[in-house]
Amino acid sequence: MSRKSPSETGPLPDLQCLCANLRRAARLVTQLYSQEMGPWLEPAQYSLLTALNMINTSGQAALGRILGLDKTTLSRNLKVLQRNRWIELAESKDRRERGYRLTAEGKAILARTNPGWQRAQERLRAALPPGEWETLMSTFRRVAEAALAADVASGGPSVGREKA
């Protein structure tokens, strides 16, 4: 597969932009997980399926907030899962909501992917300084919250960042 030769594993250059820096890390980590989890379930789908499995969501809105996903992205991503028969529609009182729940196949694929997911986690943990893992997990969440807070702060209804 011509994965880069060992000599090219050299250090990555610093990126001054935190966003670029973060996105690069996300891309590379995603590939690692994707590789371990196999071709059946992509990392994004795995997250979505897992989240859906945890909270028996009534609607997509809550799910989107949990994952920091735009509602339109979520809507389409769910459609892929549905097409694969991993989730199915679930009624709700509020007829606006279109919640989904895992099917048996959904739970099966999740179970089948779990070992690979575990391997990915362990490999990354092993590639990090000891004790770093726990720090990272909370750091990422904190960064996400920071971005969210900053976003809300300026995106509020009364704070106009002129549109025209």
Added chain:
Amino acid sequence: MSRKSPSETGPLPDLQCLCANLRRAARLVTQLYSQEMGPWLEPAQYSLLTALNMINTSGQAALGRILGLDKTTLSRNLKVLQRNRWIELAESKDRRERGYRLTAEGKAILARTNPGWQRAQERLRAALPPGEWETLMSTFRRVAEAALAADVASGGPSVGREKA
């Protein structure tokens, strides 16, 4: 635009998956930057343009490695920049290579976007605990390298992770 109401800025739930955790942060941070930088230049394009501006790349391969981008992604992203007249082809001895260089317009748009980029950086920095910024910048790079190393370690030609 109905940006989430302040009350919904509450803490995000923990995600057990480092990948999901990282990707969520990347999405939210990307949105923050996108918002500040304006509609002319998306964060991904900004990174690419900046990288291209730094190193006067002869080819795409080096650029891809720097940004952790697949060559096919890079190829297409560059096309978008070219269509916008921000970059132009640059010859090279090796006729396989298709390197690009910034045009005057490319440098102009970069300059025009810089203030917004600065604002995004500062806002995120302000939303983080003091001193955290520097830690994050190196952490992200280290994680990227860790993922890359782990990837190479297993993706090698001789190490088969059975396919069937």
Added chain:
DNA sequence: GGTCGTTAGTTGCATATACAACCAATATCA
């Protein structure tokens, strides 16, 4: 100089991502 493996990029395909604009249903309130 021809053969062969490697390297550089592109194209087909599929998913992920989000904004603007839209529709549907609910909630609010006079």
Added chain:
DNA sequence: TGATATTGGTTGTATATGCAACTAACGACC
């Protein structure tokens, strides 16, 4: 109750992302 605002989702459009498969050009070797 009826007008209005809000909330929940979908669709059109465009970019981002990567895998498999391909072509083109280079390099090494005999």
